[in-house]
Amino acid sequence: MKYLIALAARSAWNRRATLSLVVFSIALSVTLLLGVERLRNDVRESFAQSVSGTDLVVGARGSPLQLLLYTVFHMGEASNNMDWSSALKLASHPLVEWMIPLSLGDSHHGYPVLATDQRYFEHFLYGERQPLRIVQGRRFQGIFEAVLGGEVAENLGYKLGDHLILSHGTGEMKLAEHADKPFTVVGILARTGTPVDRTVHIGLAAMEAIHLDWQGGAPIPGMSIPEQYVTRFDLTPKTITGVLLGLKSRAAVFRMQRTINEFHDEPLMAVLPGVALAQLWELLRVGEQALLAVSALVVVVGLAGLVAVVLAGLNERKRELAILRSVGAGPRHVLALLTLEGLALTLSGAVLGIALLTVLSLGLAPWLEGHYGLTLHAGALTPEEWQLLAWVIGVGCLASLLPGLRAYRLSLSVGLTPRV
Amino acid sequence: MSVNPVIVLADLTYAWPGQALCIDIPQFRLEAGERVYLHGPSGSGKSTLLNLIGGVLVPRSGQARVLGAELGSLSSAARDHLRADHIGFIFQQFNLIPYLSALDNVLLPCRFSAARRRRLARESPRAAAQRLLQHLDLAPQLWQADASTLSVGQQQRVAAARALIGRPEIVVADEPTSALDEDRQTAFLELLRRECDAAGTALLFVSHDRRLATHFERELALTDINRATRLAP
Ligand SMILES: Nc1ncnc2c1ncn2[C@@H]1O[C@H](COP(=O)(O)OP(=O)(O)OP(=O)(O)O)[C@@H](O)[C@H]1O
Ligand SMILES: [Mg+2]
Numbered sequence: 196m197k198y199l200i201a202l203a204a205r206s207a208w209n210r211r212a213t214l215s216l217v218v219f220s221i222a223l224s225v226t227l228l229l230g231v232e233r234l235r236n237d238v239r240e241s242f243a244q245s246v247s248g249t250d251l252v253v254g255a256r257g258s259p260l261q262l263l264l265y266t267v268f269h270m271g272e273a274s275n276n277m278d279w280s281s282a283l284k285l286a287s288h289p290l291v292e293w294m295i296p297l298s299l300g301d302s303h304h305g306y307p308v309l310a311t312d313q314r315y316f317e318h319f320l321y322g323e324r325q326p327l328r329i330v331q332g333r334r335f336q337g338i339f340e341a342v343l344g345g346e347v348a349e350n351l352g353y354k355l356g357d358h359l360i361l362s363h364g365t366g367e368m369k370l371a372e373h374a375d376k377p378f379t380v381v382g383i384l385a386r387t388g389t390p391v392d393r394t395v396h397i398g399l400a401a402m403e404a405i406h407l408d409w410q411g412g413a414p415i416p417g418m419s420i421p422e423q424y425v426t427r428f429d430l431t432p433k434t435i436t437g438v439l440l441g442l443k444s445r446a447a448v449f450r451m452q453r454t455i456n457e458f459h460d461e462p463l464m465a466v467l468p469g470v471a472l473a474q475l476w477e478l479l480r481v482g483e484q485a486l487l488a489v490s491a492l493v494v495v496v497g498l499a500g501l502v503a504v505v506l507a508g509l510n511e512r513k514r515e516l517a518i519l520r521s522v523g524a525g526p527r528h529v530l531a532l533l534t535l536e537g538l539a540l541t542l543s544g545a546v547l548g549i550a551l552l553t554v555l556s557l558g559l560a561p562w563l564e565g566h567y568g569l570t571l572h573a574g575a576l577t578p579e580e581w582q583l584l585a586w587v588i589g590v591g592c593l594a595s596l597l598p599g600l601r602a603y604r605l606s607l608s609v610g611l612t613p614r615v
Numbered sequence: 616m617s618v619n620p621v622i623v624l625a626d627l628t629y630a631w632p633g634q635a636l637c638i639d640i641p642q643f644r645l646e647a648g649e650r651v652y653l654h655g656p657s658g659s660g661k662s663t664l665l666n667l668i669g670g671v672l673v674p675r676s677g678q679a680r681v682l683g684a685e686l687g688s689l690s691s692a693a694r695d696h697l698r699a700d701h702i703g704f705i706f707q708q709f710n711l712i713p714y715l716s717a718l719d720n721v722l723l724p725c726r727f728s729a730a731r732r733r734r735l736a737r738e739s740p741r742a743a744a745q746r747l748l749q750h751l752d753l754a755p756q757l758w759q760a761d762a763s764t765l766s767v768g769q770q771q772r773v774a775a776a777r778a779l780i781g782r783p784e785i786v787v788a789d790e791p792t793s794a795l796d797e798d799r800q801t802a803f804l805e806l807l808r809r810e811c812d813a814a815g816t817a818l819l820f821v822s823h824d825r826r827l828a829t830h831f832e833r834e835l836a837l838t839d840i841n842r843a844t845r846l847a848p
Contacts, residue, residue, distance in 0.1 A: 209714035523699020
């Protein structure tokens, strides 16, 4: 057996030009398959990490998924607002440990602006229940002060003390700007690998202040309130987008959810982040599966290529097989030889594919992190990835039996004196 | 002389699938250490007979005994073993595995047969292979060369060394000299004879060319022993 392996290796090495192409195509297909799986898992992981510390997300009644996507991930369409007074009532509810108010709507160079208050820095948890950390400067205190997510600061090159102007609304098109009320960067947050990195944080009062002379998405003509006068106005928000709640006991989460869903003052909705995310994945499942199926098909194509190449080579190798037969190899040796060859090619393809995936993961990680806030893991394979790989190798093993069996039959019929 | 046959055929018949009888041999013996020259025209079934003796083809009826073992009653794996242990083959051409060195080609039978390794006694397979290659006049600098880079004559000598390694009882040669010019044919036959003598190996040499018969103790026409070809039109 050991000698057969050596022999298979020598024989394959002899045909390395053709076979390396086969290995490469299998490697690419493995990279694609595992890459799709990895991306899928890391996206999920990434989403789950962003709300790890939050028990409930609360907002005006509507679509739970939309609320979660908008408030936590700053994606999708704006949900309706809820009253500030409701938020305060929730904060003082006996089951609630902390409440973080969130108010969205403006942006800066495509990065969302989140208006919140000190509670955000105190209570927000991400990842493995880690708190936010300010690496430079401090939290906002004055009105026109901003704390930047790590990525915003890095990509836009802001330092402490720099000024920035917020745009009204979100989106790609040319937006109206709050040019009369520039903000000063007073703090920069450590990277978290969550949407926080891509967010400009300001106070709730600041949000009110920049919209004092605005109405319905545009400055009120002829009215302009200089920044030094804004404090003369009441800057308490009337409405906000939503709140994040942390409960004293996780066990109370369903009770609290019911309480909020039956809230008296206005129609509110409480969403369990995990449940809403599960809903999202359920929605995306067909797409994910289609993607996975296509990648699996690409693997099948790669393996079919392997079978075709090994089978095609068999005709020229009749001599080789006859010689092996003459020195005492049985048909089962021939079967083993060819199957081993196919298996070795599959394995090399898989190993190369993993290498390629690792290189790609390492290479693309910064870009994905930068553009999508997605942390791609580049280390060891996950159990799911191993499972996929085992499938590939299993199918490769079966596919390799084809040329093996063909050679077996050939060695029975051709005998020691093949005709060419 | 020796009354110890290494091959005995009796009423042996074989037909390729869908074809008329190709082999129908009432009686044939090859004694131990004997050298027999078997000739017959192209298509008379020489190669088919060798496949039967090698246990690669299974007779349709009759007996084929190799070293006392009835091939028909052996499993295919046992026939493979018998061939590996006791028979060396040399073919017309393309005898060698192109991607192995000359030396590795010679060593092949030892990989598949423990009996051949055992018969080498104190000698290592490698040393035995080198000794045989030396006896067969293959220059040492060619031993590590890929088989595909050797000339046809050199390849045939490597094939002979491979057939002889581990002193099998039988060497079967299927027109091994047909690709060589006349001088080289004679030289090759001399070498082969000498080595078979040294190892006490019986040699069954088949060819369609009668001229080489002078090198052998016994000459047979396949058409004389094979009823199938005699009946053929
Ligand atoms: N693998 C095969 N499948 C079918 N028929 C075969 C096969 N090998 C040989 N035959 C048939 O058996 C007959 C004898 O062929 P064989 O090769 O034994 O002749 P040979 O005496 O060795 O000829 P040559 O001197 O040309 O080598 C031929 O009619 C041939 O068609
Ligand atoms: Mg022939």
